[in-house]
Amino acid sequence: MTAPVLVLDAEQEALRAAVRALLTDRAGSAAVRAAMESETGVDRDLWTRLGRDLDVLGLVVPEKLGGAGAGHVERSIVAEELGRALAPTPFLGSAVLATDALLALDDEAAQQDLLPRMVTGETIVALAVAEPGAPWGPGRTTATEGPDGWRLEGRKTPVVAGDLADEFLVVATAPDGPAWFRVSGADVTRSVLTTLDPTRRLAAVTLRGAKAVRLESADPRAALDRVADLAAVALGAEQLGGLAEVLETTTEYAKIRVQFGRAIGSYQAVKHGLADMYSSWEFAVSAVRYAAWAADAAPAELGVAAGVVASFVGPAYFAAARDGVQFHGGIGYTWEHDAHLYYKRAMSTELLFGPPSAARARLADRLGIGTSEGVGV
Incomplete structure (x- = not known):
């Protein structure tokens, strides 16, 4: 290894x-x-x-x-x-x-x-898994096989890139359990959701007797679990980048913004806040790097590593973005400044694949120190 x-x-x-x-x-x-x-x-x-x-x-x-x-x-x-x-x-x-x-x-x-x-960007494919209360499962979406093939009934939301997708990969409940299906974008109804984050659109996808092709999978649940772990790693990396940008821009602003004759970065409360941001960034770098390495070289360690990323990085990003807006003062709350965009992205991504509490419960279960009953993927 x-x-x-x-x-x-x-x-x-x-x-x-x-x-x-x-x-x-x-x-x-x-x-x-x-x-x-x-x-x-x-x-x-x-x-x-x-x-x-x-x-x-x-x-x-x-x-x-x-x-x-x-x-x-x-x-x-x-x-x-x-x-x-x-x-x-x-x-x-x-x-x-x-x-x-x-x-x-x-x-x-x-x-x-x-x-x-x-891989060329010619075709966009979206994963339609999430439903209210079931961010990583077939939910209420059902698959029925008839003379003309498989048909799906249900509603998936939120779907990342669902408004743009040419095709969908859908997880639904078939007569023999969870199963994966491929569905053409022409056979679904989609609508863009009103969300907090204007930089990433999410969609609701409705399947009303949608024609589907069942995809081969020896263990559909294991495949879904692996996708969930890899999603946590990739999203954690995205959050890490946002955290780094918030840290850098807020630190630079604290050096040049003068209040009561002093740069605000000289005040203890601001210094401590920026130090906390930096510490969170350092921890997040280690968590993301290790989890990404595990995805490539140590699959047995991926579950715990991805759980650490999902439990820590999102909340750390949101805390940094929240403090970044505060340290920018009044300008940080305006539409013209980008601080609020990072705040909104941080809040939305923290909840995108389920709340951090669910990630912590799942991590505890994998470590053998708790249970994720009623939470899982």
Whole structure:
């Protein structure tokens, strides 16, 4: 077993630099705000360049399926930079959730058909799993097989990139238990949800007798559990990037903002607050790096490592974003300043895959010190 990756090597730092350079050019504050107000809510050109120019949409996809054949450490670097910039792309929905689902299943035909188009950005696929009270399960969505194939009935919400998806991967309850299905975007009804975070749109997807193709999976529940763990790692990396940006911008503001004849950073309360942000960032870096390494090299350790990320990083990001708004004073509450955008992203991502309390209960169960009954995935 290789040693855990807690410090990035030169090649990984080069990947970070390349992604950051593109985002600096294409995803500054003005560009993010323009995408927020656009019809789709994303920057399609940026999405294409991430796939075509940087080849980062398929970092965890094997080369035989058109991917880069790298790993989750590399993908976490990209997710971190996207989170730092609040980049308006469907990366989390298609390049993370749907990609991981396809790779966790045993359906080679679906992998060969979809993944080569997903890694270029040509096709967007969304994972439709969540329902109220069941963020990681089939919920009330049912699958029935008839003379003309499978049909699905139910409603999935929220679905990341569900408003943009060309196709969906849906988890539903079949007569023999949980099962995975592939559904064309043309066979569903979708609506954009009104949410707190204007930088990432979520959708509700309604399946009314939707035609579906059942996907091969030796253990559908185990596949779903793996997708949930990998989602926690990728989302944690995104949150880590946002936390880093909040820390840096708030620290810089504390150096130049003068109140009562002194820079506000010289006051003890502000110093302590920034020190807490920095400590949280350091802990979050270690948690995310270790979990991403475990996803590649130590699958037996992934469950606990992902649980630590899900339990700690989201709340740490939200606390930093909240304090960042406060330390910016009145300007931090205005629409013109970006502090509130990070606050909203932090709050929304903290709850996106279920509340932190559920993540803590699941982690305790995996450590053998508690129970996640009624919580789980």
